[in-house]
Amino acid sequence: MKTNITKTEGAVKQSRRKFLKAGGLAAAAAAGTVAMPNVSRAQTVTLKLQSSWVAADPFSDMAQQYVQRVNEMAGNRLKIDYLLGGAVVHPFSVQDAVHNGVIDATHTVPVYWYGKHKAASLFGTGPVFGFNAEQGLGWIYYGGGKELYKELIDDILKLNIVSFFSMPMPTQPLGWFKKPVRSAADMKGLKYRTVGLAADLMQVMGAAVAQIPGGEIVPAMERGVIDAFEYNNPTADRRFGAQNVAKNYMLGSYHQATEYFEIMFNKQKFNSLPKEHQAILQYAAEAASSSNYWYAMDLYSKDLQELKEKDKVNVLRTPKDVFEAQIKAWDVLIEQLGKDPYMKKVMESQKAWAKRVVYYETMNAADYVTAYEHHFGKMEG
Known part of the structure; x- marks a missing residue:
């Protein structure tokens, strides 16, 4: 019995030595990989x-x-170089440049x-x-919007583009x-800057519309080319110096109640990337x-607050009369746009989403204004 135990112990020891030797070789191989990080590393795609x-x-x-999220997630295998608007092409020409x-890509709206097809404005400023906008982005991702957008890009316009929506x-x-x-009548005859279907909306309301990029507003x-304008938000407006050319800032409107960024890639370039890099570009959005x-x-x-307190801007809520005139003007445009079967299909999809989602959220939402006024007093404007 003792001899059998000795043989068994010897076999176990020999097996252990083989295991440790194999482990040591594996460790050495791993150490070699760490010591030589450039071995088998693919070239960076920029x-x-x-x-x-x-x-x-x-x-x-x-x-x-x-860009930061893509670059940090992709490590050294994929990199985006960021260029400001106008660096290569005009800010309004980026879609053609990507196509x-x-x-290779653009960050735009x-x-x-929309001059290429008015349906572009339905995917944001419709x-x-x-x-x-939060609910509208839900329509794009889960209510059929991205499929309808793909139909526009691939089948109708036949563009060499892949896009993701964000923000x-x-x-x-x-x-x-x-x-x-003070009323919708004050909009008539104004030389007013806006873009997209909002331009059509304001024309229905009697304004003379100019469509120009943000940096030119x-x-x-100052030159009198326009005498009123909108861009997007208090920060951009203040940085552009809007407070230096006008002192009345009207908040709230139906002309662009929603909008999103479009992050657009050349389809051939995008499809040439590994699947994991395609996923990073998508999920980073x-x-x-x-x-x-x-x-x-x-x-x-x-x-x-800076516009009000430092720049002495008169911040006002847009009158209800203007909202009512805008929604009636939208009715005119909806009838016109609906003559196009594709645009009618998009709007019907949005209405179906709104009827269900807005009902739920509105019925369930807390009365935030009452809570605000309880703590801070009556809201101005």
Whole structure:
């Protein structure tokens, strides 16, 4: 019996030595890999992304939040080089540049290319059916919007593009005026800057509309090319110097109650990437969406107070009469747009989403105004 135990112990010891030897070789191999990090490493792919935003625009900060997330998640295998609006092409021409491969990607908004097809404005700055931007982004991702958008890009326009949507933008103010807007009648005859279907809306209301990029707005106001305008938010407006050319800031409007960023890639370039890099480009848009919104809440609220207290801007709530005139003007446009079968299909999809989602959220929402006024007094405006 003793001899058998000895043989068994010897076998166990021999097996242990083989295991340790094999482990040592594996460890040495691993150490060699760590010591030589360039072995079997693929070459870095660099994508050139030009935004539609100038340096002063907070949208440029938000675009860079997206770029940062991609670059940090992708390590050394994928990198985005960020370029400001105008670095390669005009801010309104980025879609063509991505389609043709002049740039690999862009950070923009669909409304900037609505001249190619008015349906672009439905994916952001379309008719107001009751949903806010957060709910509207839900329609894009879960209510059929991204499938309808793909139909527009692939089948109708036949563009060499892949896009992701990001950032539920707060309602855009009616804008900046030399005199306060007291009623819808005050909009008639104004030379007013806006973009997309909002331009059609304001024309129905009697304004003379000019569509120009954000960086050109204040100079146009100074030269008298326009005498009223909207851009997007208190931070961008203040950085552009809106408070230096007008002192009446009207908050609230139906002209662009929702909007989102479009992060667009050349389809051939995108499809050439490994699946994990395609996933990073997609999911970074969702991550940046949250970061962008939180950043906006901080910036926009601070700058609105600065406009009131430091710049002595007259901050006013848009009159109900203007909202009523706008919603009637949207009715006119909806009838016109609905003559196009594709646009009718998109709007019907949005209405179905709004009827269900807005009902739930509105019925369930707390009365935040009452809570605010309990703590801070009656809300101004």
